[in-house]
Amino acid sequence: MNLSLQDPFAVAKEFPESLTQTLSAGGHSVVIQFNSRGDYLASGLTDGSIIIYDISSNAGVIAHLKKDRHSRPVTSISWSSCGRYILSTSQDWTCKLWDLSKVNSERDDFAASSAVIRNVKFDGPIWSAVLHPRNHFIFVASLFEDHPVHVDAEDEHNVVITRLQTQPREIIQGEDNSESATPEPESKKKKVEKHVTLATTFTPNLGLYILTGTSKGWLNIISSKTLETVHSIKFTNSNIKNLVISPNGRKLAINSSDRIIRQIILPDFLNRRNDEDLNGEEKVEEEWDEFEVEHKYQDLINRLQWNSVVFNHNAEFLVASTFGQSSQDLYVWETSMGSLVKILEGSNEELIDVKWNYSKCMIGSTGLDSGYVYLWSIQFPQKWSALAPDFVEIEENIEYDEKEDEFDIIDDQVLVQKRLEEEEDLVVDILTMEKYDARGFDIEESFIIPVKYD
Incomplete structure (x- = not known):
């Protein structure tokens, strides 16, 4: 059914409330990721293959990437902004970039x-990797007990791998200043070497900066041009497990192992839509001080750990999956006040990875034991007036005032001629595409996976 006929504005709430679908085809799912349009869902399995579901038409599995698959479980999936490429990482120490236009749909196994x-x-092994928002041949990855890397795979025969800095900027500057001074004791050097990057991500739009989270609670901001650390902030003393930036680039969620999710307000210059350089070093120093913790989300009663977090499209809501067999729900907070608004129930197991489908207003998560993919979405009520513009729904009887000539017998030819005259004055544009859909999202051209439904 057409999206506009579902009348999404009839529902005031902008977050899912009920479990509507469970996907279990192909194998045990570990991680999931929606594409930018929300039409497809990629699921990484424990056998190293990737399954792609068609969400928009409910067609089920339309592709199973199992030829040249990983030899061990998939650890992360990242879609390109155009929807044609997928970057997958695995415990087999490899990153694979898939071109979905080469999916051979004529074979029976959709390989x-x-x-x-x-x-x-x-x-x-690789914790995770994220594609650059503008160039699908560039990505950053966080490695197990190693420095994060920036990879430029534009040239297939000459892949450039650059190791990024793990230590905070203050420590790096201290090391540079102490080269001519008295050498530091060995005990202090060992403490510096213990910094490990666990999470990496690009800033939205242009991807001008890389944000990395370390095992000591430091947030490092690295320039994508120079690949050098420009600023470092310490938010906690424990591991930073996840870094999630809202699609509008205004807020950052830091999920750490101290059972607290910190919501950070990001400076506006991190989300610039043009590539103009900032004027003056003093201005840069002032803007770096704009980071502040807006809210802290935690469960003070049960002291729950959080597996994964994600924002909705405009950062009005934040959802997190819980760690441990005692809790099997998703927690949804309202970000402006920091209050808990909903606990999504329905699954009978611990939920691991959680993602938000922005255009379809859908939340997906994977089960730890079964490997099922659970989908929560909004149930749109039927609205007959969307099908017939002149139809009016009423909840109770009302008195109707009849017009004087409403039920008069009119010659059919006269009526037809009157309608034709009205239609001649109406200009219908069938060439110009709509810029926005029914929910206000930009309508952008996205890649369509070739599928032979026969």
């Missing part, structure tokens, strides 16, 4: 034929 266009191998 991909040479869909891997880049295969980068590292010296250890």
Whole structure:
């Protein structure tokens, strides 16, 4: 059904309330990711393959990327902004870039034929990797007990891998200043080496900066041009497990192992939509001080750990999955006041990865034991006036005033001629595409996976 006929404005709430669907095809799902349009859902399995579901038409599995798959479980999935490419990481120490236009849908098993266009191998397992918002051949990855890396795979035969700095900027500057002074004791050097980056992500739009979270609670901001740390802030003393930036680039959620989710207000210059340089070093120093913790989310009664967090499209809501067998729900907070508004129930197991489908207003999560993919969404009520503009729904009887000539017998030819005259004055534009959909999202061209439904 057309999106406009579902009348999304009839529902005041902008977050899902009920579990509507469970996906279990193909195998045990570990991680999931929606594309930018929300039409497809990619699911990484424990056998190293990737399944893609068609969400918009409910067609089920439309592709199973199992040729040239990973040899171990998938750890993360990242879609390109155009929707054509997928970056997957695994415990087999490799990152694979898939071209979905090469999916061979003519085979019965929907296997991909040479869909891997880049295969980068590292010296250890990979926590996660994120594609650049403008260039799908560039990505950053956090490695197990190693420095994070910036990868430029534009040239297939000359992949450039640059190791990023893990230590905070203050420590790096201290090391540079102490080269000519008295050497530091060995005990202090060992403490510096214990910093490990666990999470990495790009800023939205242009991807001008890279945000990394360390095992000591530091947030490092690295320039995408120079690949050097420009600023460091310490928010906690424990591991930073997740870094999630809202799609509008205004807020950052830091999920750490101290059972607290911190909501940070980001400076506006991190989310610039043009590539103009900032004027003056003094202005840069002033803007770096704008980071502040707006809210802290935690469960003071049960002391729950959080597995994964995600914002909705405008950062009005934040959802998190809980760690441990005692809790099997998703917590939804309202970000302006920091209050808990909903606990999504329905699953009978611990939920791991959680993602928000912005255009479809849908939340997806994976089960730890079964590997099922659970989808929460809004149930839109039927609205007959969307199908017939002249139809009016009433909840109770009302008195109707009849017009004088409403039920008069009119010649059919006269009536037809009157309608034709009215239609001649109406200009219908069938060439110009709509800029916004029924919910106000920008309508952008997105890649459509070739599928043979026969």
